[in-house]
Amino acid sequence: MNTPLADDVEMVRQSLAKLLAIADRLDARNLQTVQALEAASVAIDRGVSRLDAGGEHFAQSALGVIDHQARQGVTQAATEALASFRQQLQQSADIAHSAARAMDEQRHGLTTARRTLVWNGLLALLLGSLLAAGGAAWVAHRSMQELAQAHFGQNILQATQRGTITRCGDALCVKVGKKPRRYGEAGQYVLLQE
Numbered sequence: 001m002n003t004p005l006a007d008d009v010e011m012v013r014q015s016l017a018k019l020l021a022i023a024d025r026l027d028a029r030n031l032q033t034v035q036a037l038e039a040a041s042v043a044i045d046r047g048v049s050r051l052d053a054g055g056e057h058f059a060q061s062a063l064g065v066i067d068h069q070a071r072q073g074v075t076q077a078a079t080e081a082l083a084s085f086r087q088q089l090q091q092s093a094d095i096a097h098s099a100a101r102a103m104d105e106q107r108h109g110l111t112t113a114r115r116t117l118v119w120n121g122l123l124a125l126l127l128g129s130l131l132a133a134g135g136a137a138w139v140a141h142r143s144m145q146e147l148a149q150a151h152f153g154q155n156i157l158q159a160t161q162r163g164t165i166t167r168c169g170d171a172l173c174v175k176v177g178k179k180p181r182r183y184g185e186a187g188q189y190v191l192l193q194e
Helices: 004-065 068-162
Strands: 165-168 171-174
């Protein structure tokens, strides 16, 4: 039969196991999200490089066909357009990197929180175990005291049944024999005759 304290310890243990499972799932999801963001960031960087190379090729082809003034106008417009587009792509890549770093920081925070929960759970289990051990020791001590009191009462009953302790009017009398034996450091006790 379980005691309420043992049931509480088991309930805390089960709660800790559930919390650890939730923390592990969150950690795995955060890691997957960070990896996906990093992969997207790499893909964006590659796209920027390809677009940059394609833009330069376009600009060179246009310069070969158009005369000198037209080349300067197209080159200037293409460079501005590519610079604007490159800047937007770079901002997108920076945002993706920033999001990946934030997710990594959250994963680190969750890991720290999980460790804290584990330590708190272990501390709670330790305190519960100490309380259970202390309670058991107190119950055992109390039972031993009650047993000793019951044994003393049984000795009194047996002495009364043998006639060693009896009533002499309103007072109790004890049979000590003709030569009473003494007990104690100063002989302050007289042993009853059996």
